Structures are given as structure tokens and as C-alpha cells.
Amino acid sequence: MKYIYFITLLVLASATFGSAQFDNISDGCKNKLTALLGDQNINACFPFTAITPLVSNTGSMPSQDALKKAADAICGLPKCSDSLVSQTQTDVKSACQADITAKNPIATLVDVVLTLYSPTRDSICFKNSTGGYCFIESQAATQQVLQSAPKGQDPTLTFAGAPKEAVCTPCNKAIVNTYLNFQKTNPNAFSDIKEITPQDIDNAKSALTGKCGPNFIDGQVGDSTESLDKFQSQSANQKSDAMYLIANRMSFVALVGTILATI
Structure with missing residues (x-):
């Protein structure tokens, strides 16, 4: 069983989401998730494009340098508002409820990321005494x-x-x-x-x-x-x-x- 931190989950899930082919997912859910990738409001506060390269064919944990670049991109944009995240999650649940119930990996991952977006985004951006990212220090x-x-x-x-x-x-x-x-x-x-x-x-x-x-x-x-x-x-x-x-x-x-x- 593979474990990763919620704090890294936002980075990895978003990278996976940004490059996903949406296999084995309902058409309604697929359409909603595809629309999210092109949503201007979401992209104004979350850089899907910048973190998509984190996904590797091996599925291994990204390097510290790759995680730093992803964190730089995430923290370089304003935090998504609570209202935007809440409305987005409501829309995803409505379109993807059957997929979430069936434990489709992509739909479930997106739902969890939206649920914990606020504390996870805050935690990603914490810095340590040397200017490095806290979550990378803790992971190491x-x-x-x-x-x-x-x-x-x-x-x-x-x-x-x-x-x-x-x-x-x-x-x-x-x-x-x-x-x-x-x-x-x-x-x-x-x-x-x-x-x-x-x-x-x-x-x-x-x-x-x-x-x-x-x-x-x-x-x-x-x-x-x-x-x-x-x-x-x-x-x-x-x-x-x-x-x-x-x-x-x-x-x-x-x-x-x-x-x-x-x-």
C-alpha cells in the first residue's frame, strides 16, 4: 500500500488530473472535469499546466526539485476563494456522484483534493528557517x-x-x-x-x-x-x-x- 501526505496529494492529484485520460468514468463526470481544466477562474488561482509535468510513467514520488517547482507555481498565485472551491466541489459531486460512489480513482481524488484544498494549500506554502518549503523538509x-x-x-x-x-x-x-x-x-x-x-x-x-x-x-x-x-x-x-x-x-x-x- 502506498501512502503519501495530503499536503503532497494536492500537487500529485492535480498533476494527475491535468494529464488524465479519464478512462472508465461516466460521460457527465468526464465533461465536468474536462471543463474544470479550462475554467479561467480556477486557473487564475491554481496552475494545472505548471504541475502536470510531475506525473511520471513509473508513478514514483517526484523529486524534491520537482516538488519545489510545483510549490513555487501554486504559491505564486492567489489562493482560490472558499466560495469558488465550494461551488466547484458541489458541481463535481453532482456530475460525478456515481463515479465517486463506485470509487473511481480520478473522481474520488478530485473530491478529496477539493475537500482539503484550503489547509493543504496553506501548508504547501509554509517556509522553514532556511527558506525551503516545510512539506518537503517534513517529507524528507x-x-x-x-x-x-x-x-x-x-x-x-x-x-x-x-x-x-x-x-x-x-x-x-x-x-x-x-x-x-x-x-x-x-x-x-x-x-x-x-x-x-x-x-x-x-x-x-x-x-x-x-x-x-x-x-x-x-x-x-x-x-x-x-x-x-x-x-x-x-x-x-x-x-x-x-x-x-x-x-x-x-x-x-x-x-x-x-x-x-x-x-
């Missing part, structure tokens, strides 16, 4: 943690033993709180994503609190550009109990700033 750190773990080890145990400086970072705090704040104001946001349950989210909160201290998910995005040393020194006195990570086994581990999604 997570891959390193996973690759250094014993083969077949439960991810929960892997992250329980991960260095605190790889998990409890200003970037991850900004991303985590952005998603959780969105969930608070949009409690049904994850209801259509069947792989993630409310219990998974609660477990993720407990895990991050145990690893990083109670102030890590306090609802404050904070300053993602703050240096790691300064951030760590400020949180040094917070209680950190890695056993939370073991006690709260998660089917989807929310580490490095977001909950994992499966496609």
Missing part, C-alpha cells in the same frame, strides 16, 4: 526515519523512537495545527474519506502530544520559519511521553504535519 525527515527502521516494524513504534528534533519542528507544528483548526471549523471534512476515522484523528493528537508536549497542538500555527534550536529550547520543559505513541496504535500515523492518505 519522515522518509529518513522510516528507512532507518527495522524492516516490517510497526510505524507507531518507529515514530515513538524517532528523534524529537525530526518530529517536533516549527514546520510540523504549523502544518498540524492548520489541518486540525480546519477540522474544528469543518467537522465533516473527513467524513467522505473512509480510510480515516475520528478515532484515527484522536489517536494522532494523543501521539503528537505525547511526543512533542501539549503545546504542540494548541491551535496556534506559530512561526514555521523559527529556527529549530530556538523552537526546541522553548519546548524543552514540556512533558513528552513517547509511550503515548505505543499505547495509541494508529492505522494512519499523522506525523510530520499531516495525516497520511492512501491512493
Whole structure:
């Protein structure tokens, strides 16, 4: 099973969408999705053309350089308005409901991306203390943690033993709180994503609190550009109990700033 972050999902899904042939999809849904690609209002705030080259024949994760170029294009345009995203999702659901119910990959992916567009777009554009993109930093750190773990080890145990400086970072705090704040104001946001349950989210909160201290998910995005040393020194006195990570086994581990999604 292949996991990627929601934060990277927006980039990859949009690239896939921009180059898709729309096979095995109803005519009504195909027409609607094709129309979206040419919609001037959407293209004014989301660069389909600029990120389409991310799609590769191998389906492998794009390089950091490719992700940076995609993020530059996304963050270089104004954010799509809530009203535009909401109306677009309503139109997609109306035209593609049968395809979404049948779990057509393209239709489902577009629906999920529209649902989580706002916090994902915000998180893509967070920068770290060196001017790099937070989500690229977090992705690289997570891959390193996973690759250094014993083969077949439960991810929960892997992250329980991960260095605190790889998990409890200003970037991850900004991303985590952005998603959780969105969930608070949009409690049904994850209801259509069947792989993630409310219990998974609660477990993720407990895990991050145990690893990083109670102030890590306090609802404050904070300053993602703050240096790691300064951030760590400020949180040094917070209680950190890695056993939370073991006690709260998660089917989807929310580490490095977001909950994992499966496609």
C-alpha cells in the first residue's frame, strides 16, 4: 500500500488530473472535469499546466526539485476563494456522484483534493528557517526515519523512537495545527474519506502530544520559519511521553504535519 501526505496529494492529484485520460468514468463526470481544466477562474488561482509535468510513467514520488517547482507555481498565485472551491466541489459531486460512489480513482481524488484544498494549500506554502518549503523538509525527515527502521516494524513504534528534533519542528507544528483548526471549523471534512476515522484523528493528537508536549497542538500555527534550536529550547520543559505513541496504535500515523492518505 502506498501512502503519501495530503499536503503532497494536492500537487500529485492535480498533476494527475491535468494529464488524465479519464478512462472508465461516466460521460457527465468526464465533461465536468474536462471543463474544470479550462475554467479561467480556477486557473487564475491554481496552475494545472505548471504541475502536470510531475506525473511520471513509473508513478514514483517526484523529486524534491520537482516538488519545489510545483510549490513555487501554486504559491505564486492567489489562493482560490472558499466560495469558488465550494461551488466547484458541489458541481463535481453532482456530475460525478456515481463515479465517486463506485470509487473511481480520478473522481474520488478530485473530491478529496477539493475537500482539503484550503489547509493543504496553506501548508504547501509554509517556509522553514532556511527558506525551503516545510512539506518537503517534513517529507524528507519522515522518509529518513522510516528507512532507518527495522524492516516490517510497526510505524507507531518507529515514530515513538524517532528523534524529537525530526518530529517536533516549527514546520510540523504549523502544518498540524492548520489541518486540525480546519477540522474544528469543518467537522465533516473527513467524513467522505473512509480510510480515516475520528478515532484515527484522536489517536494522532494523543501521539503528537505525547511526543512533542501539549503545546504542540494548541491551535496556534506559530512561526514555521523559527529556527529549530530556538523552537526546541522553548519546548524543552514540556512533558513528552513517547509511550503515548505505543499505547495509541494508529492505522494512519499523522506525523510530520499531516495525516497520511492512501491512493
